[in-house]
Amino acid sequence: MKTSLSNFAVLRIQAFLKKRSENSLLTMTIEQFRESPILGYVFDPNLKNEANANNPESITLGPKFFDLDAEGRKHVISHEKAHYLVDEVLSSPDKYSLLFDLVDSGAFGPKDDQGFLSSGINGQYTPLENLTEAFSVYDEDPDWLKENYPGAFSFVYSIKKENDI
Ligand SMILES: [Zn+2]
Numbered sequence: 784m785k786t787s788l789s790n791f792a793v794l795r796i797q798a799f800l801k802k803r804s805e806n807s808l809l810t811m812t813i814e815q816f817r818e819s820p821i822l823g824y825v826f827d828p829n830l831k832n833e834a835n836a837n838n839p840e841s842i843t844l845g846p847k848f849f850d851l852d853a854e855g856r857k858h859v860i861s862h863e864k865a866h867y868l869v870d871e872v873l874s875s876p877d878k879y880s881l882l883f884d885l886v887d888s889g890a891f892g893p894k895d896d897q898g899f900l901s902s903g904i905n906g907q908y909t910p911l912e913n914l915t916e917a918f919s920v921y922d923e924d925p926d927w928l929k930e931n932y933p934g935a936f937s938f939v940y941s942i943k944k945e946n947d948i
Pocket residue numbers: 862866912915
């Protein structure tokens with residue numbers, strides 16, 4: 784499985800991860816965020832889910848994000864950051880074969896009778912969300928990932944090591 788990224792992708796990822804200092808995001812209220820926003824984040828009062836990383840320049844936060852406690856917010860931020868990273872990892876023409884190779888290798892746990900992921904990482908059932916969650920959990924609790932999803936662990940490990948990200 785190909786694990787090396789282009790130099791340009793690595794630079795983009797490093798820049799993206801570096802500019803974020805989100806510690807104060809873990810406890811601030813919506814009003815506080817609106818008064819002094821954190822670089823790299825925007826607030827959307829109409830966002831239905833907690834957060835979205837659909838733009839490499841910023842992560843969008845919805846009202847639901849501010850209902851979470853610090854631990855919950857931390858995981859949402861880590862997951863959304865991982866989406867950005869996964870976008871770069873998958874920004875090649877063979878991205879679907881990479882995802883399906885990972886699924887077929889059992890990296891995200893077994894498939895059920897109908898070929899769906901039945902016990903994916905943290906309950907995720909699509910290949911894309913599993914890979915995203917793998918990157919997120921790798922940073923939060925690498926030992927847990929290694930023990931429960933060794934294939935996902937070693938893929939993320941290779942990507943991070945080979946590309947120094
Ligand atoms: Zn997601």
